[in-house]
Amino acid sequence: MRIIRRFFNQLFFTRRLYLGLAALAMLFFVANALSWLYWPAILLSLFLFCSLLLDSWILFNRTAPVAVHRLLNDRFSNGEENGVTLEVKHDYPFTVDLEIIDEVPMQFQWRDFKLQAVLAPDQEKILQYKLRPTSRGEYVFHDIQVFIKSPVKLVCRRQTLPMEQVVKVMPAFSQLRKYALLATETELAEAGNKRKPKSGHSLEFEQLREYVVGDDVRNINWKATARKGGQLMLNSFADERSQQIYCVIDKSRAMKMPFDGMTLLEYAINACLLLSQVALLRHDKAGVICFDDKNTELLPAEKRSRQMNRIMDMLYNQQTGFMDSDFEKLQLTVRSQVHQRSLLVLFTNFESISSLDRQLPYIRQLAKQHLVLVIFFENTGLNELVQPNVDTMEGLYIKTIAEKFRQEKRQVLKELQRHGIMGLLTTPKQVTIHTINKYLELKSRQMI
Secondary structure (H helix, E strand, C coil): CHHHHHHHHHEEECHHHHHHHHHHHHHHHHHCCCHHHHHHHHHHHHHHHHHHHHHHHHHHCCCCCEEEEEECCCEEECCCCEEEEEEEEECCCCCEEEEEEECCCHHHCCCCCCEEEEECCCCEEEEEEEECCCCCEEEEECCEEEEEECCCCCEEEEEEECCCEEEEEECCHHHHHHHHHHHHHHHHHHHHCCCCCCCCCCCCEEEEEECCCCCCHHHECHHHHHHCCCCCEEEEECCCCCCEEEEEEECCHHHHCEECCEEHHHHHHHHHHHHHHHHHHCCCEEEEEEECCCCEEEEEEECCCCHHHHHHHHHHCCCCCCCCCCHHHHHHHHHHHCCCCEEEEEECCCCCHHHHHHHHHHHHHHHHHCEEEEEEECCHHHHHHHCCCCCCHHHHHHHHHHHHHHHHHHHHHHHHHHCCCEEEEECHHHHHHHHHHHHHHHHHCCCC
16 A cells, blocks of 8 residues: 555656547547547547556656755855756666756745756766855755656656755855955055055064164164164064954844845845955954844954854854844943954944934944944935936925935935044945955055
């Protein structure tokens, strides 16, 4: 009974069979009026029945005729195209038509996914498709369903291949190499300019050298000068290279706003990861601070070899909340745990001046001890509302309100600059490249 039940669970009738049965039914109906058609209808029925038995036998006389092997990375990059490869082969002595359904993770909601393949005897084929996740977490690939048809194509056999796999979707690590190359090329370009070395003003002593015209006389070492018999000697200090760079990520409800399938938090996390990579390559220390209305998590800035893995592990489980974040608690945490002057890159979102006014006192307190760069996002949906010409009163109202909201964003930027705080208004899609360019600009101006 179990074998019979398994047989009928795997057996499906094709459209060709149903069309053949419909044609026979019509033939028998006509045979009632034309009796000479009765025996041809009987013969065609026997032929169809024998063909059905033959097709079923050649499809089901093997236990596991088709083998499919799924190849994919154990980690997917969030917001990027990730490839999945299926290696397909069979052991039938004839050409088969295959329809393959890979049960992709439920997060993609891909309900009509299928791949078609025609394989000759002893042929192996590679099928590929791509997936773009829009949120971090664990994604589960389930079984693979294979529907097999012989050249007769009256029945279809379903073969289920248990292939459950768990993939972790991490922040966009696939771009790390791209931006690492950007940072390296920038560094090489600066080295090739052969600019005059600038005297640093940190406490890191580099060497003792002779005074030349144009040097800062405040750095003259008088004791060394006396030992040299009157030849002026100068203390030379190296530019500080190991500055602290903290990416501060707001996890409030303002970061839940979606753009192209991803929330603003996802874009901020991707930008944070890539900025940290570039900062480490530029010999700075990278750290992360994530905060909401209850908790403030801080990963101390370091430049160890495993720092990127620690940053990625910290960012992996961050989620937005439904409340406004506590900027006061953030300011107290930074004051108590970040003692060296650092660059704080704050990823948040202000939709209006009033939302900025509530948090501005705490941001100003941060700016007294650190260099603060506030990055917030432009609402690109407003651009579509203000562009077209309108000829109705309703359209005019919508365009005016959209323009008002867009102007408020620019007013937020001016308000930050009025208080001496750097701001960056950018689209979610360009936040990564604009953030890295701003960091490299600050480095070249020796502001950090």
